[in-house]
Amino acid sequence: MADLRLSFLDFEMENPWCLASAPPTATGELMASAFDKGWAAAIMKTVGPVEEPIINVAPRIHTMKKWNREIAMQNIELITDRRLSVWLDELKILRKRYPKKMIIGSIMAPGHDMDAWAKLVEEMNKTKVNAIELNLGCPHGMPERDMGAVCSQDPLIISKIVKTAKSVSKVPIMTKLTPNVTNIKMMATAAKNAGSDAITVINTVNGIIGIDIYKKEPHLSVNGYTAIGGVSGNGMKPIGLKCVAECKQATDLPISGCGGISSWSEGVEYLLMGAGQLQVCTEVMIRGFKIIDGMNKGLEKYMAEMGITKASDLVGDLYKRVTSFETLLKKSSSEKVQVNEETCTGCNICVVACDDSGYDALKLKSLPDSNRTGGTRKVAEVIYDSCTGCNLCVAVCPVPNCMSLYDSKLPFPYELADNYTGNTLV
Numbered sequence: 554m555a556d557l558r559l560s561f562l563d564f565e566m567e568n569p570w571c572l573a574s575a576p577p578t579a580t581g582e583l584m585a586s587a588f589d590k591g592w593a594a595a596i597m598k599t600v601g602p603v604e605e606p607i608i609n610v611a612p613r614i615h616t617m618k619k620w621n622r623e624i625a626m627q628n629i630e631l632i633t634d635r636r637l638s639v640w641l642d643e644l645k646i647l648r649k650r651y652p653k654k655m656i657i658g659s660i661m662a663p664g665h666d667m668d669a670w671a672k673l674v675e676e677m678n679k680t681k682v683n684a685i686e687l688n689l690g691c692p693h694g695m696p697e698r699d700m701g702a703v704c705s706q707d708p709l710i711i712s713k714i715v716k717t718a719k720s721v722s723k724v725p726i727m728t729k730l731t732p733n734v735t736n737i738k739m740m741a742t743a744a745k746n747a748g749s750d751a752i753t754v755i756n757t758v759n760g761i762i763g764i765d766i767y768k769k770e771p772h773l774s775v776n777g778y779t780a781i782g783g784v785s786g787n788g789m790k791p792i793g794l795k796c797v798a799e800c801k802q803a804t805d806l807p808i809s810g811c812g813g814i815s816s817w818s819e820g821v822e823y824l825l826m827g828a829g830q831l832q833v834c835t836e837v838m839i840r841g842f843k844i845i846d847g848m849n850k851g852l853e854k855y856m857a858e859m860g861i862t863k864a865s866d867l868v869g870d871l872y873k874r875v876t877s878f879e880t881l882l883k884k885s886s887s888e889k890v891q892v893n894e895e896t897c898t899g900c901n902i903c904v905v906a907c908d909d910s911g912y913d914a915l916k917l918k919s920l921p922d923s924n925r926t927g928g929t930r931k932v933a934e935v936i937y938d939s940c941t942g943c944n945l946c947v948a949v950c951p952v953p954n955c956m957s958l959y960d961s962k963l964p965f966p967y968e969l970a971d972n973y974t975g976n977t978l979v
């Protein structure tokens with residue numbers, strides 16, 4: 554039986570999954586419902602200083618779909634519009650009801666107002682949350698008021714805020730950074746040097762989700778106008794993984810990984826990269842708290858297949874293998890593609906991609922079809938001298954185990970993939 558427990562900031566979570574600060578954690582009641590359904594941790598929707606009124610616009614959410622499946626979401630929602638005093642009461646109740654769940658506070662104040670930051674941390678102290686996340690990442694609305702992303706786009710401001718929070722807080726501080734910077738390592742380092750106990754990456758990515766070409770206006774349109782919003786969801790995973798790698802490289806702090814996790818396997822990717830906790834927002838907004846069942850089951854099945862008994866063993870150090878291009882040049886071998894003629898369907902997708910991307914290293918050829926006497930079938934054939942091993946054909950091939958790269962400099966006869974029936978290579 555797989556042990557899904559994972560220790561993050563000295564708290565033993567029953568599984569790696571944490572609800573990110575967002576609409577699914579908009580009230581204590583919602584957080585309770587998520588805990589009841591199996592989520593191990595939840596971060597309250599960010600609360601700001603009482604003096605800062607929060608007024609949302611409508612509409613404020615839109616998605617981008619491919620094949621009827623959401624691949625990204627843009628929002629222009631602000632932080633919670635509920636009173637701090639209401640939140641404090643709810644957090645205290647949650648604490649009593651759920652001693653085994655990791656309850657995380659989330660706060661935001663202006664980058665110039667350290668008193669406001671200190672006050673919010675003091676209030677959070679009273680609730681006995683397990684950690685406090687400093688939301689330095691909201692990219693819309695709040696930056697106009699010197700809050701959110703502007704605070705993690707300047708290492709000096711990060712430093713001031715984290716130092717202030719650390720000087721008051723009774724629990725670990727997680728610093729949530731924006732990915733909308735040129736050099737996130739610099740920002741993570743500032744957080745570490747100021748005493749942050751962990752880093753959360755990522756908050757949403759600046760973007761505009763799309764245009765309604767018939768109405769000739771943005772999809773996320775407030776009476777014809779839009780604002781640059783925060784893009785989240787599955788398509789953001791590569792940016793999240795990159796930020797986990799860079800923050801881990803720069804600081805070696807525990808990382809709460811967030812951004813585009815829509816399934817158990819993407820969570821595993823984050824863990825292997827080096828994250829120690831997994832936050833999910835958009836996928837829950839689309840499909841609900843119950844996705845936790847499939848996430849846990851998938852994780853258990855994967856662990857059984859891989860012979861891993863403890864989820865904590867999945868936390869890896871692939872961030873150490875994210876290296877410079879120069880290092881890759883030294884490690885690169887002489888790759889060529891090979892086609893498995895047993896599985897190739899002759900669909901021609903790889904040939905078109907290769908031709909029209911200028912590599913010209915594939916064509917179709919006819920083979921006798923063992924299913925039809927006298928008949929033939931088409932399969933892809935590699936033009937050996939033209940193949941540069943770019944991997945485009947492997948990436949676009951729709952058939953599993955059909956195309957793969959091999960090191961053509963290995964001594965011949967090279968042991969080719971199973972079922973390979975093809976041509977002589979020299």
Ligand SMILES: Cc1cc2nc3c(=O)[nH]c(=O)nc-3n(C[C@H](O)[C@H](O)[C@H](O)COP(=O)(O)O)c2cc1C
Pocket residue numbers: 573574575576598599614626628630631632633659688691729755756757785786787789811812813814832833834835836
């Ligand atoms: C509608 C919406 C509201 C959000 N509100 C907050 C917030 O109040 N505080 C915060 O730290 N992050 C907020 N986020 C960002 C998420 O916590 C998370 O960092 C981001 O969505 C990336 O994760 P995902 O791809 O799993 O959605 C919000 C995201 C969305 C989509």
